[in-house]
Amino acid sequence: MSDDTPYDHLSDEDGDDHRWAFGTGFTDPLQGVDTTIPAGVDPQALATYCLMLGDDALVYSHRLQQWMTHMPELEEETALANIALDLLGQARLLLARAATILDTTEDRLAFFRTEREFRNVRLVEHRDADFAELVARLLIFSAWRLALFERLGTSRDPVLAAIAGKAVKELTYHRDYAAQWVVRLGDGTEVSRTKVQTALNAVWPLVDELFRPCTDPALDAVADRAEVDVVLDTVFATATLERPDVAPRAAVAGSTGRDGVHTEALGYVLAELQSIARSYPDAEW
Amino acid sequence: MVTTTAYAIAAQVPDPELPQLTLEDLGILRGVDVDGDTVTATITPTYSGCPAMREISEDLTHRLRRAGYRDVRVRQQLTPAWTSDWITEPGRAKLTAAGIAPPHAAPTRSGRVPLTLTSRARIACPYCGSQQTTQTAQFSGTACKALHRCSACHEPFESVKAI
Numbered sequence: 001m002s003d004d005t006p007y008d009h010l011s012d013e014d015g016d017d018h019r020w021a022f023g024t025g026f027t028d029p030l031q032g033v034d035t036t037i038p039a040g041v042d043p044q045a046l047a048t049y050c051l052m053l054g055d056d057a058l059v060y061s062h063r064l065q066q067w068m069t070h071m072p073e074l075e076e077e078t079a080l081a082n083i084a085l086d087l088l089g090q091a092r093l094l095l096a097r098a099a100t101i102l103d104t105t106e107d108r109l110a111f112f113r114t115e116r117e118f119r120n121v122r123l124v125e126h127r128d129a130d131f132a133e134l135v136a137r138l139l140i141f142s143a144w145r146l147a148l149f150e151r152l153g154t155s156r157d158p159v160l161a162a163i164a165g166k167a168v169k170e171l172t173y174h175r176d177y178a179a180q181w182v183v184r185l186g187d188g189t190e191v192s193r194t195k196v197q198t199a200l201n202a203v204w205p206l207v208d209e210l211f212r213p214c215t216d217p218a219l220d221a222v223a224d225r226a227e228v229d230v231v232l233d234t235v236f237a238t239a240t241l242e243r244p245d246v247a248p249r250a251a252v253a254g255s256t257g258r259d260g261v262h263t264e265a266l267g268y269v270l271a272e273l274q275s276i277a278r279s280y281p282d283a284e285w
Numbered sequence: 286m287v288t289t290t291a292y293a294i295a296a297q298v299p300d301p302e303l304p305q306l307t308l309e310d311l312g313i314l315r316g317v318d319v320d321g322d323t324v325t326a327t328i329t330p331t332y333s334g335c336p337a338m339r340e341i342s343e344d345l346t347h348r349l350r351r352a353g354y355r356d357v358r359v360r361q362q363l364t365p366a367w368t369s370d371w372i373t374e375p376g377r378a379k380l381t382a383a384g385i386a387p388p389h390a391a392p393t394r395s396g397r398v399p400l401t402l403t404s405r406a407r408i409a410c411p412y413c414g415s416q417q418t419t420q421t422a423q424f425s426g427t428a429c430k431a432l433h434r435c436s437a438c439h440e441p442f443e444s445v446k447a448i
Contacts, residue, residue, distance in 0.1 A: 027338075027339050029361070031361050032325075032359065033360075033361055075421060075432060078432075079422055079423060081424075082424040083424070085332075086332060086333055086334050087334070089330075089334025090333045090334070092334070146398060147397075161364070162366070166330075166333055166363060166366040169366060169448045170333060172398050173424075173446070173448075176401045177424075179400060179402055180401075234400060235400070
């Protein structure tokens with residue numbers, strides 16, 4: 001048997017795995033990582049926080065995946081697929097981190113929680129109306145998440161710090177990708193400028209929620225709004241766009257996505273995301 | 286058995302996406318520890334969502350078992366995060382030979398991550414060496430690569446991103 005390709009042993013019978021094709025079968029993304037909770041960190045607060053950040057990435061990754069085969073060019077299709085994949089990878093790590101504390105599994109958290117148990121921000125729930133809205137939302141999401149994850153690089157939980165440190169490199173590319181498109185559309189034709197300005201105005205009411213303190217302050221949980229504003233204002237100025245001046249979307253009796261109170265859109269995402277796992281609850285892949 | 290043997294076996298495992306390169310070439314293999322019949326290989330993922338990690342882990346286990354190690358463990362090490370600077374010189378030569386431009390030095394920074402609104406530095410064409418190239422996409426067939434086109438020989442090519 002040749003040693004040249006990793007595909008050769010797929011059909012070996014001496015293995016104890018039951019893969020049937022390349023890419024099937026998943027392992028714990030935190031395999032071999034020391035997941036001890038450091039002294040002074042509240043495990044429940046840490047688990048909740050990892051769920052929040054993991055759910056943001058999981059739901060948004062799914063929304064980005066829904067764009068596949070609808071992008072204007074093949075290169076953009078590839079770019080967005082890679083961005084969605086990065087976010088899915090971040091979601092897996094964060095949900096796995098939460099699972100180590102909650103004594104469950106990454107898959108159970110992703111596929112068997114209800115809407116009210118999801119902790120993502122409402123910004124990631126909506127289907128984009130058009131390409132302009134896609135890049136506008138992606139710019140805001142990645143600028144915010146990058147600022148937040150830069151802070152988490154020094155989190156008191158070394159696992160969360162490691163996940164964030166890795167993700168910062170990925171989010172840098174996501175933010176640049178979205179920012180460059182916003183500039184191209186904003187500083188483009190009258191039609192493209194109008195579309196991207198309309199898109200920014202449409203997503204802006206959900207920006208405030210990103211900066212609400214949400215859990216144990218010991219975890220350094222909130223991004224610095226001024227820092228994110230500097231980045232966004234630079235993009236808007238280069239793109240000749242106006243910073244939106246619209247009222248934030250209100251909380252529902254004080255509750256937002258972080259408290260499990262979502263928009264109607266989340267139900268549609270979860271119905272699709274969870275359908276296979278719920279139809280075949282004993283399936284392994 | 287000695288550690289060098291186990292290391293040599295692990296180091297030669299090819300990457301599933303870039304089979305011209307080994308785990309050692311890519312700087313994914315962080316270490317191999319042997320304790321009697323037990324061997325622990327430590328790897329670092331290139332990207333959070335890299336779908337090749339599972340294959341790499343299986344392949345490592347398989348090859349080390351075949352070499353006589355009964356208890357093989359693969360451990361992920363998340364920090365320090367992988368950087369393209371860890372790709373070895375032989376790895377860079379193999380990339381070029383495969384028509385993939387090797388990465389420049391990874392950006393270093395102090396303070397906040399800077400926003401980039403223009404294309405990054407020009408990448409030399411791996412086919413003809415020309416610097417007259419343009420980036421056509423920031424992402425390619427895998428998360429770790431970008432797409433370019435050479436204005437001199439007109440070939441499209443991929444580059445490994447400097448991260």
